[in-house]
Structures are given as C-alpha cells and as structure tokens.
Amino acid sequence: MEFLDGILKKETTEWEELLGEDFAGKEAVLEGAVHSIRRMGDVAFVILRRREGLFQTVYEHGKVNLPISEIREAMTLRVRGVVLEEERAPHGRELRIREIQILSAPAEPLPLAIDKWKLDTSLEAKLNFRPVALRNIQERSRFKIQEGLVRAFRDFLYEQGFTEIHTPKIGARGAEGGANMFRLSYFHRPAVLAQSPQFYKQMMVGVFDRVFETGPVFRAEKHNTKRHLNEYTSLDFEMGYIDSFHEIMAMETGYLQYAMELLKKDYQKELDILKVTLPDTSRIPVVRFDRAKELVSEKYKRPIRNPYDLEPEEESLIGQYFKEEYDADFVFVTHYPSKKRPFYAMDDPENEKFTLSFDLLFHGLEITTGGQRIHDYGMLKKKLADRGMEEEGMEQYLDTFKHGMPPHGGLGIGLERLTMQLLGEENVREACLFPRDMTRLEP
Amino acid sequence: MEFLDGILKKETTEWEELLGEDFAGKEAVLEGAVHSIRRMGDVAFVILRRREGLFQTVYEHGKVNLPISEIREAMTLRVRGVVLEEERAPHGRELRIREIQILSAPAEPLPLAIDKWKLDTSLEAKLNFRPVALRNIQERSRFKIQEGLVRAFRDFLYEQGFTEIHTPKIGARGAEGGANMFRLSYFHRPAVLAQSPQFYKQMMVGVFDRVFETGPVFRAEKHNTKRHLNEYTSLDFEMGYIDSFHEIMAMETGYLQYAMELLKKDYQKELDILKVTLPDTSRIPVVRFDRAKELVSEKYKRPIRNPYDLEPEEESLIGQYFKEEYDADFVFVTHYPSKKRPFYAMDDPENEKFTLSFDLLFHGLEITTGGQRIHDYGMLKKKLADRGMEEEGMEQYLDTFKHGMPPHGGLGIGLERLTMQLLGEENVREACLFPRDMTRLEP
Numbered sequence: 040m041e042f043l044d045g046i047l048k049k050e051t052t053e054w055e056e057l058l059g060e061d062f063a064g065k066e067a068v069l070e071g072a073v074h075s076i077r078r079m080g081d082v083a084f085v086i087l088r089r090r091e092g093l094f095q096t097v098y099e100h101g102k103v104n105l106p107i108s109e110i111r112e113a114m115t116l117r118v119r120g121v122v123l124e125e126e127r128a129p130h131g132r133e134l135r136i137r138e139i140q141i142l143s144a145p146a147e148p149l150p151l152a153i154d155k156w157k158l159d160t161s162l163e164a165k166l167n168f169r170p171v172a173l174r175n176i177q178e179r180s181r182f183k184i185q186e187g188l189v190r191a192f193r194d195f196l197y198e199q200g201f202t203e204i205h206t207p208k209i210g211a212r213g214a215e216g217g218a219n220m221f222r223l224s225y226f227h228r229p230a231v232l233a234q235s236p237q238f239y240k241q242m243m244v245g246v247f248d249r250v251f252e253t254g255p256v257f258r259a260e261k262h263n264t265k266r267h268l269n270e271y272t273s274l275d276f277e278m279g280y281i282d283s284f285h286e287i288m289a290m291e292t293g294y295l296q297y298a299m300e301l302l303k304k305d306y307q308k309e310l311d312i313l314k315v316t317l318p319d320t321s322r323i324p325v326v327r328f329d330r331a332k333e334l335v336s337e338k339y340k341r342p343i344r345n346p347y348d349l350e351p352e353e354e355s356l357i358g359q360y361f362k363e364e365y366d367a368d369f370v371f372v373t374h375y376p377s378k379k380r381p382f383y384a385m386d387d388p389e390n391e392k393f394t395l396s397f398d399l400l401f402h403g404l405e406i407t408t409g410g411q412r413i414h415d416y417g418m419l420k421k422k423l424a425d426r427g428m429e430e431e432g433m434e435q436y437l438d439t440f441k442h443g444m445p446p447h448g449g450l451g452i453g454l455e456r457l458t459m460q461l462l463g464e465e466n467v468r469e470a471c472l473f474p475r476d477m478t479r480l481e482p
Numbered sequence: 483m484e485f486l487d488g489i490l491k492k493e494t495t496e497w498e499e500l501l502g503e504d505f506a507g508k509e510a511v512l513e514g515a516v517h518s519i520r521r522m523g524d525v526a527f528v529i530l531r532r533r534e535g536l537f538q539t540v541y542e543h544g545k546v547n548l549p550i551s552e553i554r555e556a557m558t559l560r561v562r563g564v565v566l567e568e569e570r571a572p573h574g575r576e577l578r579i580r581e582i583q584i585l586s587a588p589a590e591p592l593p594l595a596i597d598k599w600k601l602d603t604s605l606e607a608k609l610n611f612r613p614v615a616l617r618n619i620q621e622r623s624r625f626k627i628q629e630g631l632v633r634a635f636r637d638f639l640y641e642q643g644f645t646e647i648h649t650p651k652i653g654a655r656g657a658e659g660g661a662n663m664f665r666l667s668y669f670h671r672p673a674v675l676a677q678s679p680q681f682y683k684q685m686m687v688g689v690f691d692r693v694f695e696t697g698p699v700f701r702a703e704k705h706n707t708k709r710h711l712n713e714y715t716s717l718d719f720e721m722g723y724i725d726s727f728h729e730i731m732a733m734e735t736g737y738l739q740y741a742m743e744l745l746k747k748d749y750q751k752e753l754d755i756l757k758v759t760l761p762d763t764s765r766i767p768v769v770r771f772d773r774a775k776e777l778v779s780e781k782y783k784r785p786i787r788n789p790y791d792l793e794p795e796e797e798s799l800i801g802q803y804f805k806e807e808y809d810a811d812f813v814f815v816t817h818y819p820s821k822k823r824p825f826y827a828m829d830d831p832e833n834e835k836f837t838l839s840f841d842l843l844f845h846g847l848e849i850t851t852g853g854q855r856i857h858d859y860g861m862l863k864k865k866l867a868d869r870g871m872e873e874e875g876m877e878q879y880l881d882t883f884k885h886g887m888p889p890h891g892g893l894g895i896g897l898e899r900l901t902m903q904l905l906g907e908e909n910v911r912e913a914c915l916f917p918r919d920m921t922r923l924e925p
Contacts (some may be wrong), residue, residue: 040808043732048735072888109582114886115888155679167878174688186646193636197633203629205915208700209712217524223675234664238925242613243613246617259669263652280560292486323486326483349584393916435924436925438613438614441588443592444586472682474687
C-alpha cells in the first residue's frame, strides 16, 4: 500500500536558495515560463517567469541539449545549469543552461507583448485577454498587493477577537432593498443575490460578539462608471458592545495601519515594481457630513445644491481639502442623512435627520460605508413602519433583535476600490482580476 | 478637528487579564449577554456569555444598584465588580457585582433553551431559529473550528508560495456544465452562478504558478440528502509545474497536518467543548479506484454493480476498510473513470478510460475532488470535440492554453463536509451557519 505523509520534496531549486549566499557556482534546476528571449549572437538570454519574479538564464550555443530555435516565448521549461554571479542580471545572478526540458508549448504566439515593463495597451484589450495580460509583471503585482490587503484584514481582526463567518449569497431578500438586486429562480422560488452580508453579520454579533467576512457581493446597479463593479469583494466586519460608532472608525484605522505595515514587510517587491507610495494612516481626520460640505463650498466657491447628498465631485473635493489643509490621505465623513442610509442605520438621537454613520474617503473616493445599527427591536420595527417597508423575508433577522442584541455596528470596505486608490489607478477594473460590469460577463 | 490614530482603549477588562495571574481581588468591568440566571436565595448567579466563553458573576441582594428582578436572560449588560477566586466557577473565578448597566433588553423570551449544555431540539428547529440557536456554546464552537480549518488552509498555502485570488461568481458559463446551474438574467443576458472557480484558478496558474480561493460555490442539484448543500464554501487550490498528481495529494496531506496543528494550538477550547478527537493525518493511504472497489467487494461480500461508479455505500465501506486494515481516517482514491470526470481532467496515458485524478475520503465521505488537468491546447480541444461539447462561452479559457500553460492540477475541498466529518456530525447542515437546500432559502 502507498502512503502520503506530507508535501513532496522536489528536485528543483528553491528561489531563496537560488538567491541565497554561497549559491554562486552551484548547480540548480529551475522551472518557469519563457517570459522573453533575447538573442545576442553566441548566446541568448532566456528570461524565465516564476511566481517569485523573473530569472535570467543564459543559452550558450553548443552547450545545451536543444537548439535555441526550439525555444519559444510562453513555453514552460525545466532547465538545469550552473548559477553564476552577474551584476547586470535582475538579481545579480544568472543560470548558465546545460540542459533544457520543455514542459509545455503554446499553440500560438502571444497576442500582447507581456514582456514589456509596462503593458502598453488599452484597458479593453487587457480585459479581453485577461489571463495573458496578467502575466505581465506589473499587472500581476497589483493582485499580490490586493492579497496583502485581504490578508491584513483577516489577521488584524483575528487578533482583535473577531470570528470569520461564511454567509449565504443566495437569499430570499436583499439587505439594502431597492431595485439593484440580481434575481434568480431558486427551485421555483424567487430569490436574490446578496447585496451585502449585512443581515447575517448582524445576526452573528449575537453569537460571536465580533465577526467578519471577506466575500463577493452583487449589485445590479445600472452604473457604467470608473468606480462601479456589479460584483465585487467586500471586506465586512460587525462588532458588538460599542459605546459609539467612533469605535468602528477606530477599528478601521487600526486595520489600515496594520495593512500598511504588512505591505511594507511582505510585499515590498510589488510596492517597488508599481512605485507605490503608501498613504499616511497615522491619524485620520473626522468631519461631519454637513460641515464637510460647508468647508468645500467655502474653499472652492461651490454652491451647495443638495444638503442631503454628496456628489462624486464633492467627495473628490473633500479629499482635496483634507490633503491640502491636513496632508491627510483619508478622511472619515460622519453623520450621513438618515434618508440616504438604510433602515437599519441608527439615527442620531440629537438630530434624527442624521445617522450615527460614516463613509471613509481615500484620496477623495468612498471606500467604506459603516456605522452604528439599531439594536432595539421596537425601534427597528418602527423604522421599518415609518419607511413603509414590508417585513416579509426578514422575519428571522427581526427575531434576532426580539431576542436581544448588544449595541453594535460595522462596516464594509470595497476591496477593489481600496486597491485602486492605493495603486493610484483611474479605473476600478484595473484592481479586479475578472471585472463584472454592465457589458462584461466574460472572461 | 478630530483625528483617529488607532483602535480605542476601552474601560472594560480584557478576558486574558480577567483570567490572568494576580487578578483575584481586583475590580473589573465586564460586558456580555445574560446566558442564564440561577437564583439561590440571597444570591443569584448571572452567567455572562462573551465571545471568549462564559463567566460567572454573582448578584448579592442589597449590594447592587438594580434589583435582580430587572435582570432577564438575553439582556446585554455591563457589570462592574470585584473578581474573586472560586473553585466551583467555570474558570475558577467569579465577579461579585457592585454595579449593573443594562445595555439592551430582549422584547420576548428566547424560543430555545440555549443555556443547556447540549441544545436539545431538532435540526429543523435549530435551523429555523438559527441566530438564537447558535448562541448555545456547543453550537457556536463548531464554527470556531470551521474558522480554524479555513485559516489553516490560507496560512499553509501562503507559506507554500500560493497567491490568493478572488474570481467572479456570475459568469456566462459554468465550469462543470450540465443541468445543475443556477441561472439568472444579467442585464438581459443569460448568466449562471459559478459551480466552482475551476476555469479561473486554472487561468491564474499561468500568472501566479500557484493560486487558491476560499469562497462560495453554487450547485442547483436536486439532492435532498444529509451530505448535500446547494451553496457551500469551497477551499480551492491549483498548482503549476507538477510532475504528477501525487504532488496535489501530498499538498493536501500537508494542509491537513497543518490544520490539525493549528486546531490544537488555537482552538483547543472548542475541541474540548465538542469532545473532538483529531484524526490521524500522519500518513494517508492511496488506493486506485478499481482496486478499492475490489477490496471492499471481497471483504464485505458485496458484488460490484457498476465498475465505473462509486455508490455512497461503497465510499462508506472504503472508509471502513481502511480504518479496519490500516487504522486510517483518510484515504485517497485515485484514477477515477474518465466518463465520471469533467472534460478538463487529464486522462491516464496508460489507460485512457481512467484519469489522473483522486477523491479524498474522510471517514468514508468524499470531502475533496482533485487531479491533474489537461494543459495542452490541442488535447483540450480534442477532448471537448470527443465529448460533443460546445466551446461557446469558453473562448478565453481555451485561449489561455493556446498561449501556453505549465502542467498543473488542483483540488476543491468542501468546507462544510470537512467540518462535519471532523466533528462527527450526521448532517452537513450542522456544519453550515445558514444552509441552503432545496427547501431552505431563509434565514
């Protein structure tokens, strides 16, 4: 009988070993995709792409088992050879090839020049050829940084006593209501895709006190802008036993600080590749919604058209204002008007036209919405009634409050927007592996 | 201007502090939900439930600002008092209450006796009152262990050089094909919910070499069994540059070993609450599909009805066989028949009726399906044609192979099934916070 007792040791050389001290002069076996080939007369540089980065291998005519004419871009190879110091190579090392084994070969040449440092093509082309375009080193680096942002979210919240949950994406009813829900038939019953894990994470506060989820959410919004996706990854948390919604903003501040530290520690390579300057998260200003509108109106001579709404241009100007006045990359805007927030938002007892809620703007773009929620059953029923909303499909959600819930609140961070702003991208689609928008359902 | 510079320090006492050395005799402030009240004449024990566990507080008549009659189960409280050693209390400590502040109160009594050690009610009732039922300590502990399984998956794979990805759940076409897809209208175009991230994780192997995703998958299967959910969390990985599909099984073995260590380290409390005995992951037997059928047929005198299929009873007997013969909790069953595997599975060059694939059985239940995939464009096109399948909706997937892909493979683990088997549950719904089955769309 055969048994497996753990991961298999491979013959190939580990990346750390390859770049480690004392490895020069030694034999190595390296696998990777042919990123580019530069022919230079007697030799050819065959640059291999691996998950860790690019590595230069050198083909010397007459010294290898295969003619160079057989090696093509986008093949995957296993090469054996000797590693030598070489100042001009990317990592100060190169591998002189003695033997090549072709692992796989492409059927056609690549449609994009992915070996260029900057992939010089339209967003449209990049999205149409997504699996190939992402092989470009800059393109893929974005998603390593995105990984770091999610990883930091989880690791920080574990440390803070949060429990990770997995809640259903198909449900009888959406949390936000309204028209922007994708509808489907679920075994002949009408169902919708979750706009957010809102109801579920609130219900789970009664169980675990503090919970988070990182998962997809779905919005059938008919917006075709640079800021909207119809499916995106939401970083959600919800926490009980709060004295004020400021605790939620403080927790998010803690997360952002943790994330920037993790990026510096584990993702410096990608930060360098993309020349990212990390934002200042050491202190984040907090301003009321109505005050923010006034400040921007005064400074930029812009009349306030609607005192109960923030236009995208106003958001952008609030970002500009706090950058100019306080050198701040982020700003918490608090006390959004009640009529602009969902029914479960807690109204401000001092002025019920406003809520104990906030958005976080990052360089002038909303990346988070959060706030304190109503935890009292009677208050929640009244708010629903005041809004003329049906309780149907929300019975168990409401029952949770009937059976006691601590004061609580939480937030949702749009992962792609956070990534986009961190990288200084103009279009949120650049920060999503496979974007879904009104016209794009593939790849 | 107000600024936030990190998480806010609370007045409440940290759990570690409360149970730490030298804390007896000190004053503490504790928040929690009233899990139960036991009235004992002059005193009452008010057990508070917090995320970390239960803590005994003692109400002494005449010494507190509120009458005990005002305190009810499912209220949430902030209590202030002095912590004293008390052998008979759960953690050897109790808090003598001096002051109570009621944070919130339920509108109605609880529908279930959640303070019982074992929640003594039907699965149906537990699911109907899910947000309340999960407040039971045993019930919620399952999902802490589930958290540990997911956390271990990610942490182990990060260490092994995998990149986390987030792929769309709405698409033009399902990876597995067939009838078991949920269909929806996506801005007037037909769309489906992802049955698995299969196509996307394969495409991303060309970018990152090794990728993983933990997210929901959707199966419109008309199965109403104890083992099926229509939406579940899939732990998926895919890895390039493999020499054999044994590397995938070995990686999974490594994951399981890592997970058991993490559970022992960080989730011992919950393992004790549920009296879980961790399975042996030190060595996992590997047996061919056809051989497994023979072994079971011989030992249990069961005729082989269909040589190309495993019945649930056979799976269960294979588990029993390897438990009895090798004291094994897991067994890898390899070389499944080609006709039972999707088109992208790599056939065994030695016998094309079988594939280089495997299932992992845990105590006789399939918890993983995986294997090597076809990486050659021509071979993939031929397999599609041989099966009479349309290429429509798969263009970008196929293009990925046209443009070169390394030999690769991967797997998907059903998180709820893994949890269910680890906990020794009879029904997979016990291992899902909010199950979705043919009849259940709420809560």
